[in-house]
Amino acid sequence: MKEIDAFLDDWKDNDTRTKQAFIEFRDHILTMEDVTCEFIARPGVSYSLRPRHKNQTGRDLFAMADIIDDDPSNRWLSVCFYEDMITDPDEEGDLIPEGLPGGADGYCFDLDEYDEKAVNYIKERLNDAYRSAKG
Structure with a gap:
């Protein structure tokens, strides 16, 4: 996923460490079998990683991991299911x-700063959604 890698290379994280949280979500998703990801870039609005399991029908995704870009110097995350x-x-x-x-x-x-407990909780929700998507 060259586009997302280029975006992450350009993202200057700050002390909120939301970039770190997003990378953990992305890496967690990439460990899931039979999943493809779409990356939708809307600069000034959001950058969205959208995973989909190959067995899914009726829906194009099982989660949306969004980087909210209303203030590029202070991005925050919203992971939706x-x-x-x-x-x-x-x-x-x-x-x-x-x-x-x-x-x-x-x-x-929503995450406006890195919190290990919250990151792990959201990873568990990603696992839930993945299990639901694969059938």
């Missing part, structure tokens, strides 16, 4: 009614 593809036992996510592609309800988990 379809409501019916994950669990949220600690109720950390924000319900987003009709906020995902296809007008589906979803949950988003």
Whole structure:
């Protein structure tokens, strides 16, 4: 994924370490079997990594790991999932009614700074979504 690598090379992280969190999410997704990723760049708005399992039908993704680019010097992350593809036992996510592609309800988990516990919690949600997507 040359485009995402070039973006990450140019991203100057700050003390919030959101770049580190995003790289951990990306690397976690890349370990998943039979998954392809689309990278959608909308400078000034967001950069979005969208994984899809080869067995998925009806949906083009099982998660969206977005880098919110409203302030390039202070980017933050929003990782979103379809409501019916994950669990949220600690109720950390924000319900987003009709906020995902296809007008589906979803949950988003926002990070404005690196937090190991939150990163690991979101990785578990990625695992949930992956299991749901592969059938």
